[in-house]
Amino acid sequence: MSGNTHDVMVIGAGFAGMAAALFAARAGLSVAQSGVTGGIDFSTGFIDLMGVHPVAEGIRWDDPWAAVEAVSKDCPKHPYARMIRPDMEAAIGGFTDFLASQGLDYTGHADRNCRALTPVGTVKRTWRVPRTAWKGVLALESAAPTLIVDFHGLKGFSGNQLVEMRKETWPGLRTARVTFPRGSGELYPEHMAWALADPKYREKLAEAVAPHLGDAEYLGFPAVLGLIDPGRVVDHLEELTGRQVFEIPTIPPSIAGPRLRGAFDRGLPGLGVRTLSQATVTEAETVEDGFRFVVGRGGGRTEVRAKAAILATGRFFGKGLIADRHAIREAVFDLPVVQPKTREQWHNKEFFHTDGHAANASGLEVDDRFRPLGRDGRPAHKRLFAAGAILAHQDWMRMKCGAGLAITSAWRAVQGLMQGVD
Ligand SMILES: Cc1cc2nc3c(=O)[nH]c(=O)nc-3n(C[C@H](O)[C@H](O)[C@H](O)COP(=O)(O)OP(=O)(O)OC[C@H]3O[C@@H](n4cnc5c(N)ncnc54)[C@H](O)[C@@H]3O)c2cc1C
Incomplete structure (x- = not known):
């Protein structure tokens, strides 16, 4: 195993992990990143910001910013409630500018959602x-x-x-x-x-x-x-x-996934990101000056040290959260997970119920700097941040806010990290 101390380790290579690695590298930090196939590989390539709220009523919004405002008011714990529009615009703009630099141009209306055909x-x-x-x-x-x-x-x-x-x-x-x-x-x-x-x-x-x-x-x-x-x-x-x-x-898996992944595989190393792709973090521990991780298994194990970490491991699909017979657990640090009190409350009896399923809003509680909270309600670690689908109080699939939430929360996590340690 070889050692190396980075400013930040990004754990995850979906939309949130890619965005976090990009924003952190652009902020001048030395970045390591690991992760395997995630939602990005299966996405349509569309970047949803906010489309449906409230989900139970299935109300669709043409103005995503009005929808973000409405969801922030009605669900004050939704991660969007901790963001402001200029940051969100800068995040998505920074993300799509990067993709354009890699040959994948994105576009849309200036101030409203577009209506796009699905397969x-x-x-x-x-x-x-x-x-x-x-x-x-x-x-x-x-x-x-x-x-x-x-x-x-x-x-x-x-x-x-x-x-x-x-x-x-x-x-x-x-x-x-x-x-x-x-x-x-x-x-x-x-x-x-x-x-x-x-x-x-x-x-x-x-x-x-x-x-x-x-x-x-x-x-x-x-x-x-x-x-x-x-x-x-x-x-x-x-x-x-x-x-x-x-x-x-x-229909997924479509070519949008390989296009996006290819753009990051080509572009991130050029920004100095050390990508440990197709390998996951198998061990994580806090050490005096930050974190020590082991990436991969067996003979391919690599030790990575970092002063800070951004956890962008997704929910169940990405394997950031694991559900056993009794509870939903966070897979890397065993952080507390906001979840229904009993397993019976995880799912609605009707699979297609308009309310969705409570398990799909489970995840990590964070502070204003996007640091996950520990069992005592305080940040679990002063330099541990979280972004993307692993955040609690949002059901991105039904709200149609998947990539938008991943990218904007990655931006906020990097901002939180750049504020320094208090
Ligand atoms: C079929 C499908 C279609 C979609 N279509 C759209 C769409 O049209 N528009 C849209 O906006 N969004 C869409 N999404 C959502 C989007 O792709 C993301 O899933 C979502 O935004 C969450 O991103 P994420 O990065 O937080 O998590 P994920 O995409 O789940 O990524 C999690 C990452 O963490 C990694 N990971 C997990 N555990 C570890 C570990 N121990 N060590 C290292 N890495 C680890 C995984 O390997 C993965 O790379 C779609 C998703 C799916 C599945």
């Missing part, structure tokens, strides 16, 4: 979408003549289903199924995306689509248009077809 043809309110999905937002808003292309052999995406779902409000929406220019049989988005990095296959794809274009002003594809620089693939297809081109996410 099953429903419409979702979200704050920022990849630039490659943006023309789909415009096509949907204007109900302009649009052709959705799908491919023989590609599962998880159906142009017919999309058209069926939207036909009442979007009569100019049509679909055509074509043969992908490279490969036959079952197709996988990642392989298709690699193929389309080659301009030759884009030309062949444009030829396959040409007979179906008709009066279409917009041309929608499943999200397979390139892995590293999808904006360039979209621009080229626009040139070749003369239509406004956009992507629609395929």
